Amino acid sequence: MSRWQPNARHRLEQAALELFAEKGFSATTVPEITARAGLTTRTFFRHFRDKREVIFGGEEMYERAAELLVELPASDGPAALIGDGLSAIAEARFEGRRAEIRQRRGIIARDDALRERDLRKRAALCEALRTGFVRRGIGALPARLLAETSVTVLYTAVDEWLARDDDRPLSDLIRETLDALRTSIE
């Protein structure tokens, strides 16, 4: 038998999520989290760069985003890339996890510092997408604009998806949102 309980990281995530839900993010201290997880403060910071990071652990979708973009058919034009690329992300990281994502988004929405970190994740996804567009031979300026537009569409569609009760797939909402954007700025 091991000297320590297994899954230290997961226990920390669980304890943190519970405490954040119970008393809010800023009112929860790292020592409280580690006490509940049966670990020490120092160990917490070995697993997470800072206190905020513990709630974003599983959401690093941008790691795969550029790859997903490259795997799409070569015939796709820029606009189709957004629809298909975002749908692929939706399928891989959102579909089927609505309740869980809703809980996390709720905690994030209630705290300033977490909203700030969330924006950073969004920016990281944007940068990954931009790189992906550039790799597909799209110019620097359009690549940036397409990447920014992509995250706008994704985040807007996800908010709509989380607000709904029906089983409308996220990819439908993504295409709808993209159309709405196109219409708006005509």
Next chain:
Amino acid sequence: MSRWQPNARHRLEQAALELFAEKGFSATTVPEITARAGLTTRTFFRHFRDKREVIFGGEEMYERAAELLVELPASDGPAALIGDGLSAIAEARFEGRRAEIRQRRGIIARDDALRERDLRKRAALCEALRTGFVRRGIGALPARLLAETSVTVLYTAVDEWLARDDDRPLSDLIRETLDALRTSIE
């Protein structure tokens, strides 16, 4: 004569900018800033919510953004609103301050925590614009998409403007960027 030197807030901003430029943001401590400004740590936090805020003090353009949007001609359609509204912001808060803005952006770009706070300012501007669009009778979804698109265009155009050496006005670059975006997602 006053008991204290005047313009405490401005002295703090100056001292902070100097130190950030000299040794970087994270290597600069609040006590260092206040020592140079001839004040105490406690006073610093009376003027600024946190250490990061000191560098964003003058950049709260979103305070006026919604107003600017409302003042535009009623005949403007959504797309024209972006061009005209952003040009108004450009005129009011950017034109003629390129060197100063360049220095600040340089400091911000070099630090993670500052980039994060910058994203928050961007989100606040976006929210202000969204409210402005809604006030002009635009629907909730298009308003959000137009606001997000607006900040995308503004930030992209500003980056281009800062990278240039010529005297091309920012409002030109804004219209150009908006056109490029429209073309990209067609």
Next chain:
DNA sequence: GAGCTGATGACATGGAGTGTCATCACGTAA
């Protein structure tokens, strides 16, 4: 069984940010 490795504990420390009370120039009004 000797040595290496990797995760954790234990301890100390620096810096951000806050609560609280004291201090004192200034304005105002009796």
Next chain:
DNA sequence: TTACGTGATGACACTCCATGTCATCAGCTC
């Protein structure tokens, strides 16, 4: 003139986040 309120600052203690450093020890390998 005097008394009092106001507002900005100083002074001090304190909590918590985050990090550096060294010790510990289970499990693996040779």
